[in-house]
Amino acid sequence: MSTAQVMSTEPQNGFVRGLRKLASAREASILLALAIVVLIATLRNSNFLFSPDGYRDLWLTPSLLLLVAVGQAVVLITRNVDLSVGSVLGLSAYLTGRLFIDMPGLPVIVVMLIAVVFGALLGFVNGALVAFARVPALVITLGTMYAYRGINVLWTGSDRINASDMPKEFLGLGTAQIFTIPVLTIISVVVLIAVAWWLRNTRAGRENYAIGSDPAAAELYGLPVTRRVLTAFVLSGALAGFAGVLYAARYGTINSQAGFGWELDAVGAAVIGGVAIFGGVGTVWGAAIGAFLLMTINRALPVVGVPDFWQRAVVGVLIIGAIVLDRVLSLRQHRKLIEEREVAQ
Amino acid sequence: MSAVATQTSSLRPIAEYDRPLWQRLFATREMAIIGLLVVVVIVATAIVPNFGSKITLTYLLMDMFPVLIMALPMTAIIVTGEIDLSVASVVGFASVLTGVLTQAGVPFGLTIILAIAAGLIAGFINGILVTAVGLPSLAVTIGTLALYRGLAIGLLGTTAVTDFPQFWTDLAKAKLGSSGIPASVLIFVVLAVVFILMLHFTKFGRGIYSIGLSPEAARFSGVNVERTKLVLFVLSGAVAALAGVYYTLRYGSARGDNATGMEMQVIAAVLLGGVSIFGGRGALHGVIAGVLLIGVLGSALRLANVGADVINIITGVLLILAVISSSVFAAVREKAGGRKRRLAGMPAAKPENS
Numbered sequence: 001m002s003t004a005q006v007m008s009t010e011p012q013n014g015f016v017r018g019l020r021k022l023a024s025a026r027e028a029s030i031l032l033a034l035a036i037v038v039l040i041a042t043l044r045n046s047n048f049l050f051s052p053d054g055y056r057d058l059w060l061t062p063s064l065l066l067l068v069a070v071g072q073a074v075v076l077i078t079r080n081v082d083l084s085v086g087s088v089l090g091l092s093a094y095l096t097g098r099l100f101i102d103m104p105g106l107p108v109i110v111v112m113l114i115a116v117v118f119g120a121l122l123g124f125v126n127g128a129l130v131a132f133a134r135v136p137a138l139v140i141t142l143g144t145m146y147a148y149r150g151i152n153v154l155w156t157g158s159d160r161i162n163a164s165d166m167p168k169e170f171l172g173l174g175t176a177q178i179f180t181i182p183v184l185t186i187i188s189v190v191v192l193i194a195v196a197w198w199l200r201n202t203r204a205g206r207e208n209y210a211i212g213s214d215p216a217a218a219e220l221y222g223l224p225v226t227r228r229v230l231t232a233f234v235l236s237g238a239l240a241g242f243a244g245v246l247y248a249a250r251y252g253t254i255n256s257q258a259g260f261g262w263e264l265d266a267v268g269a270a271v272i273g274g275v276a277i278f279g280g281v282g283t284v285w286g287a288a289i290g291a292f293l294l295m296t297i298n299r300a301l302p303v304v305g306v307p308d309f310w311q312r313a314v315v316g317v318l319i320i321g322a323i324v325l326d327r328v329l330s331l332r333q334h335r336k337l338i339e340e341r342e343v344a345q
Numbered sequence: 346m347s348a349v350a351t352q353t354s355s356l357r358p359i360a361e362y363d364r365p366l367w368q369r370l371f372a373t374r375e376m377a378i379i380g381l382l383v384v385v386v387i388v389a390t391a392i393v394p395n396f397g398s399k400i401t402l403t404y405l406l407m408d409m410f411p412v413l414i415m416a417l418p419m420t421a422i423i424v425t426g427e428i429d430l431s432v433a434s435v436v437g438f439a440s441v442l443t444g445v446l447t448q449a450g451v452p453f454g455l456t457i458i459l460a461i462a463a464g465l466i467a468g469f470i471n472g473i474l475v476t477a478v479g480l481p482s483l484a485v486t487i488g489t490l491a492l493y494r495g496l497a498i499g500l501l502g503t504t505a506v507t508d509f510p511q512f513w514t515d516l517a518k519a520k521l522g523s524s525g526i527p528a529s530v531l532i533f534v535v536l537a538v539v540f541i542l543m544l545h546f547t548k549f550g551r552g553i554y555s556i557g558l559s560p561e562a563a564r565f566s567g568v569n570v571e572r573t574k575l576v577l578f579v580l581s582g583a584v585a586a587l588a589g590v591y592y593t594l595r596y597g598s599a600r601g602d603n604a605t606g607m608e609m610q611v612i613a614a615v616l617l618g619g620v621s622i623f624g625g626r627g628a629l630h631g632v633i634a635g636v637l638l639i640g641v642l643g644s645a646l647r648l649a650n651v652g653a654d655v656i657n658i659i660t661g662v663l664l665i666l667a668v669i670s671s672s673v674f675a676a677v678r679e680k681a682g683g684r685k686r687r688l689a690g691m692p693a694a695k696p697e698n699s
Contacts, residue, residue, distance in 0.1 A: 081483070135668040136622055138428070138483055139612070146609050147661030153654040264491050277484040309601075310499040316492025320474065323484045 026274035041300035062295040063188040067243040069269035071236030073287035079212040079279025080137035085240040087148035089259030092119045092244030097161030119241015127233025131226040156256035163252030174250035212279025272322045374619035375631030389645035399525035409640035411588035417540040418581035425556045426624025427482035432585040433607035434493035439589025441497040444506030444599025461586045468582020472575035498601035506599040517594035557624025613664035
């Protein structure tokens with residue numbers, strides 16, 4: 001614990017301090033971009049922000065992606081990637097619906113817990129394959145992404161779960177508000193704060209960064225690499241599972257394609273938020289703001305006159321823009337540090 | 346990914362000349378896959394009704410053609426330690442472009458050229474971002490996977506173009522005489538010969554393997570690492586675009602979501618064929634067998650009425666098994682090899698991972 005605090009409060013050298021400054025600037029700039037998008041869309045059409053629906057959607061739409069992106073960010077920080085989150089979300093959303101139909105007596109909270117644990121189990125499968133077999137997460141989760149989706153299609157078939165199959169108090173979660181802020185958003189932000197605290201202030205959380213920065217060095221240093229990577233995948237699976245439950249509550253209809261393609265949005269949100277895809281850098285705050293930015297841009301496109309078919313292309317441009325920007329910034333930082341060192345000598 | 350690659354790069358890729366010739370030729374991963382393919386074909390012919398018919402062969406080859414040709418450049422890219430996740434999106438984009446240009450009245454020959462040129466550019470963008478900007482190919486191609494698919498969907502929306510010149514759609518479905526083998530196989534054979542020559546019999550090809558083993562060492566031994574990777578990404582884009590044109594003609598439909606998820610089949614086939622995900626090893630005969638294995642399994646299951654969902658599950662599981670098995674084999678070999686060498690009084694050098 002104490003070493004972790006030393007690491008997090010007193011950066012040892014200029015490089016760490018510089019990176020830290022860069023990261024904080026990054027989150028601020030994403031937030032600014034978000035504000036600009038909201039401003040432009042609102043100027044075009046004041047309903048974007050000032051109608052009850054527009055205001056609610058501003059909060060509500062990104063909440064589910066936020067959960068998935070937070071899990072994805074933790075996995076990315078350990079220098080892995082989880083492409084199966086969309087499929088996990090779909091499976092757990094369908095499981096939620098099935099539980100309500102097949103076991104009507106089950107309390108809502110128990111159903112939610114089962115679905116989250118189920119997601120965690122699917123994440124555990126990913127993590128175990130990655131951590132024990134020492135195989136790149138990309139390949140493993142590409143495989144499980146299709147395998148899980150295949151299981152979902154096989155299980156669901158052309159069946160669909162409708163709002164009438166689920167209890168009212170559960171669906172109420174999707175529309176309830178506290179102080180004009182949707183409950184789903186509050187739940188997501190609470191999870192975000194918990195994960196952010198864990199990542200920043202606990203030994204286990206800090207070790208994720210060490211592992212992502214240099215897996216070999218982390219191993220030599222004696223960090224429990226296997227256990228941490230496993231934990232990251234379980235967390236990502238559990239959050240995707242939780243997002244699946246909330247998906248069921250929010251949309252009310254679940255077919256076999258629920259969550260299809262979400263892995264791209266989740267990776268996109270994290271990368272846009274400043275989480276490096278080669279690990280060791282970034283915060284879940286960044287990923288969360290990235291999720292807000294991504295979903296808000298998607299909603300703003302039709303308002304400014306771009307057909308929403310172009311959403312996916314915008315995601316692509318943002319991902320590439322973000323990684324190119326990160327690369328340019330880190331090269332510049334690197335050069336500056338070398339110059340500083342030469343001046344000092 | 347690069348860090349892992351350097352970890353394993355101490356494994357020798359060269360043939361183990363202390364093993365007898367027959368072992369070096371036949372006791373390989375590639376041969377194991379070819380053997381498995383033969384077994385699956387025999388079992389399927391025996392059990393599944395109609396599997397042995399000519400029409401099955403025709404559809405099998407026509408369905409797998411895009412994967413077959415895209416697996417060739419993908420092999421080379423994975424051997425260098427990179428990856429291209431955007432291929433299926435390039436297929437979709439080229440397909441939509443074919444549709445849009447045909448609709449606009451462009452002669453079809455020119456349309457094909459333009460579509461392939463678009464694929465070249467798509468691959469060039471990937472390649473430039475990986476080599477000149479220095480970004481990891483995983484990140485770049487996740488981005489372009491979204492971007493190229495987004496362009497395809499953006500151009501056509503939810504509409505589809507279904508009107509193509511009869512001559513060309515017939516050509517895509519033409520067969521060689523009465524053999525039942527589709528004529529498109531000729532294109533594959535030409536491409537396969539070109540890629541086999543390039544990968545296994547040229548200096549450029551040796552460079553590809555040496556990059557996968559150690560980019561640093563390759564650079565010092567005179568391989569132009571950046572140019573090699575760029576060329577491979579461009580080839581991958583062009584071949585994917587060709588697959589896109591074929592896909593459009595074969596199904597007579599240009600849609601934004603054409604070939605969604607096909608990158609998984611391509612990568613699964615390549616890894617199943619014995620190419621190491623860490624780069625530096627693999628051979629094309631294994632990869633071709635890997636593609637055919639996936640195709641045969643899929644078509645046998647479909648004939649047995651198992652359904653397309655199971656095929657997805659099986660491809661996913663095969664992909665995972667392919668990568669895990671090579672880790673397990675390597676671990677087992679390392680133990681066995683170490684013991685053998687110690688017994689023979691030789692220094693315990695690292696055994697090769699074939």
